[in-house]
Amino acid sequence: MTDEGDRAPGPEETLKLIEAQRAATVRRLKGDPLLLYGPWGVAWLLGFGMLFLHYGLDGEPYVRITQMQSVSVLLSLQVLAGAVAAYGITRMSVQTRGESSARGAMYGYAWFAGMTLMVIIAMRMSSLLPPHENGLLWAGVSMLVVGVLYMAGGAIWLDWTMFFVGVWVMAVNGVGVLLGAGWHALLSAVLLGGGFLAGSLWMRRRG
Amino acid sequence: MTAAGGLPELDPVIHAQARLRVVATLNTLGERDEMAFPSLRDLLDMTAGNLSVHLTKLEEAGYVRITKTHKGRTPVTYVALTRRGRLAFDDYTKAIRALLDTAGGSS
Numbered sequence: 643m644t645d646e647g648d649r650a651p652g653p654e655e656t657l658k659l660i661e662a663q664r665a666a667t668v669r670r671l672k673g674d675p676l677l678l679y680g681p682w683g684v685a686w687l688l689g690f691g692m693l694f695l696h697y698g699l700d701g702e703p704y705v706r707i708t709q710m711q712s713v714s715v716l717l718s719l720q721v722l723a724g725a726v727a728a729y730g731i732t733r734m735s736v737q738t739r740g741e742s743s744a745r746g747a748m749y750g751y752a753w754f755a756g757m758t759l760m761v762i763i764a765m766r767m768s769s770l771l772p773p774h775e776n777g778l779l780w781a782g783v784s785m786l787v788v789g790v791l792y793m794a795g796g797a798i799w800l801d802w803t804m805f806f807v808g809v810w811v812m813a814v815n816g817v818g819v820l821l822g823a824g825w826h827a828l829l830s831a832v833l834l835g836g837g838f839l840a841g842s843l844w845m846r847r848r849g
Numbered sequence: 850m851t852a853a854g855g856l857p858e859l860d861p862v863i864h865a866q867a868r869l870r871v872v873a874t875l876n877t878l879g880e881r882d883e884m885a886f887p888s889l890r891d892l893l894d895m896t897a898g899n900l901s902v903h904l905t906k907l908e909e910a911g912y913v914r915i916t917k918t919h920k921g922r923t924p925v926t927y928v929a930l931t932r933r934g935r936l937a938f939d940d941y942t943k944a945i946r947a948l949l950d951t952a953g954g955s956s
Contacts, residue, residue, distance in 0.1 A: 653948040656869070660942065663873040670892055671877075739927060740882035 671737065677730035679807075679842035681723035682788075687835030689716025693777065694827035701824070709777055720784075724753070745798060752794070756787035774823040781826055785815040785834070803845070810837065859948075862910045863941045867895065868903050872938050875913065875930040883916065883927035904928060912937055 651659070692712035695705040731750065735743050760783045768776045789811035796805025814833045818826030863869055870893055878884060890900050907913040912934030916927045930938070 651866070653945045653952065656945050657942070657949070659866070659869065660873045663870050664877050667874045667877040667892060670888075736885065737888035738878060738882050738884050740879065740929075742879050742882045 671734060673730045673734040675842045675845035678727050679838045679845070681726040682720075683835050683838030683840075683842060685716065685719035685723045685835070687831050687839060689713075689719050690781070690827045690831035690835060692716070693781070694824060694831055697774065697777075697824035697827055699824045699828070709773055713777065713780065716781075724757075749791075749795060749798060753787075753791055756791060757784070760784050760787050778819060778823045778826055781823075781830065782815060782819045785811055785830065789815055807838075807841070810834075859944055860937055860941050862906065862912065863937060865903075867893075867899070868907060869941075871900070871903055871907065872912065872930065872934060872941075875928065876935060876938050878929070880935070883914075883929035886926040886928060889928055907934065910934075910937075 689712065692707055692715055693709070696703050696707045696709055696712045698704050728750065731746060735746050760780075764780045764783055767779055771779060789808050792808030792811060793805055794808075796802060796808060811834060814829050815826075818829045821829075863872055871889070874889065874892055875884060886897075886900075890897055893900065895903075904913060904915060908915055912931060914929050914931050916929070918925055918927065
């Protein structure tokens with residue numbers, strides 16, 4: 643049998659080798675941040691951007707787009723982002739099996755359940771609210787689900803970045819809802835949409 | 850300080866660069882997780898034949914567990930570090946650190 647594994651180098655290089663291999667594995671199993679975070683960034687930047695142009699900050703729309711149009715763009719881009727993320731997660735999960743895959747699957751179902759319930763609650767309530775508050779209900783509750791699940795994801799995988807991404811979403815969402823529909827759309831587009839895009843590029847560059 | 854006296858023994862199964870990388874990779878997974886063979890091969894950038902040889906050695910030592918199964922009709926092979934393999938890797942890194950300390954401490 644060939645043993646071309648060569649003797650390991652000195653202790654210092656050996657430790658470096660171990661660390662490099664560990665880092666490469668973690669990177670590989672975590673998936674591509676551009677795939678997992680990027681599409682959400684695009685969805686929120688464009689979707690909330692359109693909503694913001696529709697609401698305006700002082701109640702006067704900046705551009706003539708209906709609320710229906712902006713909400714449809716936001717929702718369909720979010721569905722697309724969810725699909726891309728699901729693809730990224732599936733591609734990651736075929737690499738391993740065991741407890742981690744089960745964990746990932748349960749987490750995926752939690753997203754699905756959260757978003758479904760968001761739609762049910764918002765549909766039930768929306769007829770009772772004036773248009774601006776109605777849009778804020780959809781946006782606020784959906785971002786609540788996103789924020790909670792990112793924080794929970796951080797807890798599941800002991801990933802501080804993910805946890806603080808969730809904290810960030812919760813904070814922006816909370817302030818936005820308090821300030822009203824126009825501000826919520828503006829803050830979500832810039833801080834969450836732009837933030838996720840910038841963050842995914844930064845994480846990818848950092849490797 | 851005597852050079853040979855207190856030096857820890859390095860596990861010869863792990864103390865070969867290729868197998869060290871295999872074990873270090875598998876040690877990164879959760880304790881009850883297994884990695885698919887092709888992913889391990891890509892991650893280590895080895896040929897399938899080469900990797901198989903090293904896995905066989907590790908399996909003989911009781912350090913890895915190899916499971917062959919089917920996903921639909923395609924055969925899939927999963928590789929995991931055993932408890933014994935994990936302990937051996939722990940001991941190995943401890944020994945390396947000890948070596949480093951000795952090297953740094955003796956003047």
